[in-house]
Amino acid sequence: MSGRFARGCHIAAALLTALACQTGPARAAGTLPESATGTTGVVTWAAAADRMGEGTAGQGYRLIVRTSVGGSDLRVRFTNAFGDRPLTLDGVYAGLRDQGAALRPGTNRRLTFGGARTVTVPAGAVAWSDPLPGRLPAGTDLVVSLRTPDAAGPATGHWMAMQTSYTGQGDHTAEESGAGWAQTTGSWWYMDAVAVRPAGTGTGAVVALGDSITDGWQSTTDLNRRWPDYLARRLGSTGTPVKGVANAGISGNKLLADGAGESALHRLDRDVLSQPGVRTVFLFEGVNDIKAHSGVTAADLIAGYRDIARRAHGAGKCVVAATVSPFKGWYEWDPAAEALRQEVNQFLRTSGDFDAVTDFDRTLRSPYDPERILPFLDGGDHLHPNDKGMQAMADAVDPESLDCTR
Structure with missing residues (x-):
């Protein structure tokens, strides 16, 4: 045999x-x-x-x-x-x-x-x-x-x-x-x-709350190459007790406003906090709010991020935030949207509202034009990463950051 x-x-x-x-x-x-x-x-x-x-x-x-x-x-x-x-x-x-x-x-x-x-x-x-x-x-x-x-x-x-x-x-x-x-x-x-009952005691899960990048657009269909899929494979071979990965991405989703699905604020309880065994909320939202030119300010987005962190912490969950990735070349990009993205990312990196921060901006940006995705990682529309970009995002997540003390 x-x-x-x-x-x-x-x-x-x-x-x-x-x-x-x-x-x-x-x-x-x-x-x-x-x-x-x-x-x-x-x-x-x-x-x-x-x-x-x-x-x-x-x-x-x-x-x-x-x-x-x-x-x-x-x-x-x-x-x-x-x-x-x-x-x-x-x-x-x-x-x-x-x-x-x-x-x-x-x-x-x-x-x-x-x-x-x-x-x-x-x-x-x-x-x-x-x-x-x-x-x-x-x-x-x-x-x-x-x-x-x-x-x-x-x-x-x-x-x-x-x-x-x-x-x-x-x-x-x-x-x-x-x-x-x-x-x-x-x-x-x-x-x-x-859901399953894992063999190991203390095993938990992370839920990725996001938009089309988390949902996997521009990754290869049927091959499980969304960045949360790559993360699941990584966690399976590490010593972290966080082994389950749930994908709560919706294409076009926003942090603040309903539209392409209910906003992250409105669906947090149903799509994330209600899932069994959740240890960590991984928050990667904001690019759709920024590029929509809807009058949203950095203060508005910061209030939204803080609200999600407060509610998740209140439920006993860790919160890892990710910086908003570059999108110059996408048809909705302009200098004003870029300035807003930079202001938001500065808050995400330095505020201390989160248990950890993963810098997807740094992971994906081109060293020659940091407002753009590195071409090798670009799915072709200058907003969504390709399979290599999805893998790079997963590799940027520190497994230990997913298991804070709460």
Whole structure:
């Protein structure tokens, strides 16, 4: 048996255990299970919730996500945050991906909710699945399949996933074959977090609160090359107890104003502080406020940064702030926006409001024109880094800074 095949069998066997079938008394749709109110463990994957357009009755989704920290007792959080009516999910399964929409044989197992196979999530609410015993490895393509039998009205999800997932009509969620999943989607639907119980005591997670740079725009789709992905791989091989990485980036997001998603100020509780096992908030916001020419001042942004730090500290979390990266060459850049960026970065570097600061400006800027991204790291639009730039950002984060004393 080849080494590669042996390792594959070992991981598949682990998931057979991790995704063991759950049994229990049926629970009628229309009630929220006790597990919806929270979960223990540590977040291993997350995506910020946003409005997605209209839901589709009878639509199936096969969603691909990448775990960061490994652990046991897998739980998945489903969201109806922006819905205006109850959302029923049925035929919800989790398994390991083989390739495309196909799963590794024997790994697709049903998720339950308070023992029931169906859950109805009220408008504005979330629901956690019951835990599945066994261990789920780190760095795994987890596949969550679900069906929305009567969805209507506003859907909730994350539109720019930088990951291909799959959709289909009919009830194919229990099938491990990819044959029933002929259409693709670049979004995640109705799911915003996955948690596990790590083996090590004291293990925690960091949540990256950001915009399109954190969301991964200009990184390579389907290869998990967003800067939080690179950070997750780094943390997995270091001695820090912070191992989980959750990505709470939304393309176009602002610190202060709603628009492309709710502002960082407005979504902090839902997308960040509610995640299980969070040790640290990594705050990388502001460029969209700065380049919008909306009359926002440095004082406005400073007040916003301080508010997030105060609330996160009040919740017992560490806060690491990142400086705003250069964007000269982007169509909204001008000297006034650059002056505002420099003023904001001076505050971020020197204020003492944060437990640590990561200088993404210094990491990405060109030594020949420090108002620009170094061309080698530029994704091509002079605002978003490429894969190399994303890796450089992750390498700039000091793992020890993610574990302060609070």
